[in-house]
Amino acid sequence: MRNTTLVVGLLAWLPAAGVALAQSQDTQQQPAGTGTTTLQRLCSEGAETEFGPGQLPNTARALRERKRLRVLALGSTPLNVRDQTQGHYTLVEKMIESSVKGVEVEIVDRGVSGELARDGAERIRTEVALVDPDLVFWQVGVADALALTPADELKETLSGTIRWLKAHNVDVVLIGLRYQRSLAANEGFQRIRKVIRDVVREHGIPRIGHYESIEALDRIRRQQGEPTSELDLTDAGSNCLADFLSRALAIGLFAKPRGEHGKLPGPPPPPAPTPAPSPPGKDPGK
């Protein structure tokens, strides 16, 4: 019964809380008519995520039994562009806590910007021993893409680390590469992206597919004749990540998949002067 309440609470409140936060903060930070509505919708509807129900068993157990969730965050620390008075992960903590009453969420950020996956994989074991998390958010791929890490090496590193985490009863959500228009045709960048997708599928863990969502935003804006600059896309990626993480958590915990890629049913979109975005996921690499 208690579990059911938690499920209902998350499903009902998490998207709404995300939208409310996104709206209030975006309104403060962004001038009108800058594509905010489209961005809000993409944030609130959630990124493309690859998941299956019950993919976060240790997280679910922590919430059910302890009402307390401890998350270890690794990789580059995302900036909270929309509200710089608080850290990005503080925002994610608040989003989850405000959605489910009585749940305490602690995100311990041990990110080292520019760290390759191989170095993060060495450190992750130590950090897990020290932090004792239920869940790991691992932002991975950017440093490896820039350092030209061989795909095989990255795959081996990720797979080995995910196996180790699973063996130690720690769930993991991978935060993959972010969309960059200038790198959309970059072979090395796309190779790293494919490795991350392959590993996620192989191990059945959630992935934050903000690449696809921001790519969709870019496509829509161009169709509207209002191309977005690369920097604006970067901002959009940062703005949406907190929503994506919160929603991926809910999806990985409770939702049933819809089709190959699942999406949480979001709230009705705000009135928009622009056409609704086509579903993200037109992935050239598939």
Add this chain to the structure above:
Amino acid sequence: MLRQVNAVDFWRGYALVAIFVNHIPQNFYERFTHKNFSLSDSAELFVFLAGWSLRHVVGRPEDPRPISDLLHRLFGRAVTIYVAQMAIALLAIAMLAAAALLLVNPLFLEWHNAAAIFYDPVRAHVGLVLLSHQLGYFNILPLYVVLMMIAPFVAIMHRYVPELLLPVSISIYLASVVFGITVPTWPVEGQWFFNPLCWQLIYVLGFAMSRERGAGGWVKRNIGWLRIAAVPIVVVLGIMGWFNLWWDPTKVPEPRLLFLIGKTFVTPIRLIQFLALIALMSAAYPYIVWALPSLVSFLSRLGRNSLPVFCVGSVLSLAGQIIRFAYGGGLLVDTLLIGSGIVVLSLVAWLSEWRSRKD
């Protein structure tokens, strides 16, 4: 007058080259630096030798430098290193911005912890000046600034209560490791990559080992059997590292950092391995001088001019990373990058000494 070729300058020169090579990750030559066979890497060596060099400032026991002179020199050195850190950080930021513009790739703006500089500039610039915001691979000089700030206390304590120096340093280290005390970063939440509360011990050990009395004297008297004891430590830990035979970190008892392997806290296992390694390598120097005198001369020159060489090396390694991404890696590109980089480092050292001679 320039110092004669010596082991300290030689090993410092080696550390400078190794840091330069390691800071271009995934390059072909990275696999040949000693970090691949050792728990510790060049950072420990660099900090240890900085502590060793403090003896030149402190002076001989029979002819100690006046305290006022000591304070003036050490605080002056701290200011010099701080200014150097500001300069190379600014250059790095400009290089990342230029790379983002030229290669039309905003990822460079977020690389190596630079995101806050570009997207949260008001707070990040304050953090940069306060050293609470550090770029990736540009985080060892902030540690040096802190070490130079504590150096006068180290020197004074050594002069008046030498028996307390190591116990105090070890106590601070153990308190940090046992209770997980660290120095936070700001505005990006995190911690200093090189925790000064722990790394100060390596600096103090370097200084203590350089002395003829106390711990340094004891080590010099017992170096023979210490080297014998060091062999299995280095070999066994090297094999365990190579084949990834480490124990499960989640199974070790509390306080866990005492039994884990980590660079930020330079945990005890890493520290012991480093001390064992330098005990062994110190024996190798005479043979290296005999076999490769020109290499010793070359690296010693780099070591004698460590600050300018380190600064230029840091900037060059970032340039190398950007160039690798732009043109792709591979043996040819990596050889050109590493080869030209070492030539430039040598030129910087030569220019530095040429200026000194002219002055």
